[in-house]
Amino acid sequence: MTVIIDYGVGNLFSLASSLEFIGEAAKVSGDPEKIRRADRIILPGVGAFGDAAAKLRESGLDRVIIEEAGAGKPLLGICLGMQLLFERSFEFGEHRGLGLIPGSVRPIRDIIGEGLKVLHIGWNRLIFPEGKPKSRLYKYTREGEYVYFVHSYHGADYEEYISAYTDYGALLTASVENAAGFVFGTQYHPEKSGRVGLEILRAFCEIGGRP
């Protein structure tokens, strides 16, 4: 059973539908007990980092997520949910994140160069880092496949946690993974990335927790 964490941020319909479509039992819930009982958890999110981080803290779900991830339960953050995994974000000020992935969330504007729109929206290719084993998230995915992005910030600072990049005038972080290999984050929306996205979700749902 996968629990999609409901903390009042974003539209969870498509994500729940995509899991249902691949035959994964999924529940949308903000109940700490259900999250603790889940085999794996997904942290979704769209909107502003500061608001979302505040909502997680107010509900106490930040502690639950940190504890469960610390115990080796597979966790997947999607889009803003991925950014929340980082230590901090510089979107409209400075905000504290969950600290499950070292590094900061920074505006892509600073690196993409002149003439590109600061909202990276649309389909772009996955580029795997050289000299690193492929993430378990990409068990069914080849380099160069397209996924759907909508963002103007990305997670940065430490290359060692990046499991895929994408090229938008500069290399942007497409996905991350922690050192233990149980915390994952995708900047793109797998639930909106067609067949490729469904295969990424399937790979995540096949990952078991730390015994």
Place this chain on the structure above:
Amino acid sequence: MITKRIIPCLDVRDGRVVKGKNFLGLRDVSSPVRLAEFYSDSGADELVFYDITASAEGRAIFTDILTECARKIFIPLTVGGGINSIADFDRVLKCGADKVSVNSGAIKNPSLVYEAAKRYGSQCVVLSVDIKRVDGSFRVFARGGRDDTGIEAIEWLRRGVGNGAGEIVVNSIDTDGVKGGFDLELLAAVCEAVDVPVIASGGAGSIGDFITLFKTLPGVDAGLAASVFHFGEIDIKTLKAALTRENIPVRI
């Protein structure tokens, strides 16, 4: 590199697609769900559902269809038509829409774009504008292109982006239905004025029109069309193969 998007638009009235032809292997062409699946499988990058229903019953059928599509199709879905309030945003987002397209609603309610962007984020708010040349200037038209609002279009779009619209759909009334190509002059003016993604609509008649669009105006992010896809005049797979040959990046 980010790819150029190809977006079919489905006009839905009382739960049925308004125009369509018999695609090979597609029995029920007027079923929005079947047609949406067909487009998604053909390589459409996104789908737009335009609700042209007038009645409340029709609206309810529309949201049921949207829900069914969102359960089966995992590419971005945009909904437009009859979006006049935050309640309308809420209604379609709950049923699985990813983005909401506002047209006349933004003219009737000038704070709608701002309010929606504040609540749902700019990425969710698409400002769609019907534009026609009047006395040498670009004017915004309302009610499906019937009423001249007198509003200058480029300034209107600039203001919409300032209020938080995350993408712009430019429907040229002058080129719509003519099938002689997109309105490059208008689109160039829009690209110059705004820094959010621009989706070109109105005038696509051939694969060459899409090639010309993306080659002439690198600032255009997507091409939207309805009838050329519905009537099978352009097959999306063939279109994308042709764009790739012209070195225009598309998702294959």
